[in-house]
Amino acid sequence: MIGLKRNLPLVVILGSTGSGKTKLSLELAQKFDGEIVGADSMQIYKGLDISTAKATPQEQSVAPHHLIDILDPHETFTVTQYRNKALNVIQDILDRNKLPIVVGGTNYYIEALLWKILIDNDQYVNTHGILPHNEHELPSEVLHQKLKDLDPKMAMRLHPNNKRKIIRLLLNIILKIFVVCCILSLLF
Template structure:
């Protein structure tokens, strides 16, 4: 194999077959798999986080899976530093690195040179004065607005993690986060959101699927998880790790940190809180059914969010260099080899050899890009919601929910006038 090894990144919504393709590529090219999933880095909850099975992991070397205890905090910088070392070692040893996962900021940290190397927020004793990490998100946002108004405009008032990160950068460096970003964005190959590509030979394979088919597939997958023992997994995890939190002085459980934020755990919280006797009653069965329905709902919603992120960050950006991205249709699993495996092999082979790729990369969607207004805050008075960036704002205005709220408001105003 030549020295022109690309960094292969497999993207796609949950349920599109990323694990399957990653195994095929690793076997075909003698590569190794690097996980990019913020929940799969934790031990436990193997079913709900859809980890590759033990059998699948034995078929090809896997990295960045099951490396943390459930209670440990892990920043994107920690992930990036560990994963990059693995990737660089693989390339040095002529082994194809295959990155697969659905955590957006993990993947971006590998593909692009992140401007400020502080990662996601993690509490550092002595950096934040007066125990500010304990304050409500809205109050922290007001503090940031007073200290760094430009940065505050870019962050949603409820995004406590990023607000704390900006405050920490300010206290640590004695300079505003926004000023540091502006200075670094003026560097060569940088953009408004990051530096240039870290690996010039990187490529992206986007697994796509018809939305109706994917929704059905995701619902079926939840049912399959239940058959595999999902409830037992959740109950055991709840007993081992969550019961202690419940018995602590905290009045409310925090589902925003570590593995506790994984989709599927908090959805079953009302059921898990019942004692064993009540779980078998009608009330228990009702809460279980609600948990299952909620899991299916949030999983479908998460899949749509993942696809919007890929389209926005890779195809709709005109302000930064992006790696070539190729679309692979996974809608018909009976034609997987023809529509997915064969094409993926040919794409990767062409990038390794440096030859011409017969498969066209996906075109950019520059007409939908909002590269120059990422720091614009919009407030929808009708829906009582805040949106950061023109892309999210435009998407909200076109949404069915927003239009219904507008119509409802008009009807109420008309009724008030008539009265």
């Protein structure tokens, strides 16, 4: 894992909503003296408990939870901001000789923790023309068309005005393309 002072065990539980991540994470936290680090792009926001299947207050009392309910819904939060906060939290947990257990369903948050290259290489993202630096200034229709070009099935599932999700999906596609390019460059 990138950015930590030392390499110690780290558990990552990744899965879709309702797949049992919370239950497993709490069992592991109790058994191995662990603390939960949220990796969910919606659970980071206050007040979205039901729509995100967030751990209940009772479940959160079983083990310390981090990076859950830290932002108001109107605040923006990038994957880079997540990675930086999560690395600090994980290092603090490790410094206290506890086991960090990263739990969530947001792939790009977990990818950002595990592979620094995915989010720190802005030059790759920008020079390949999929999304410019000003993607938030582009009209939703333009972004939706880019998504339709790259993933027509997903584009059909999203409303063209859902700019935040469209940008998130486009960035996720870019990251996957970049990972494939990195793997291919290692093979050839």
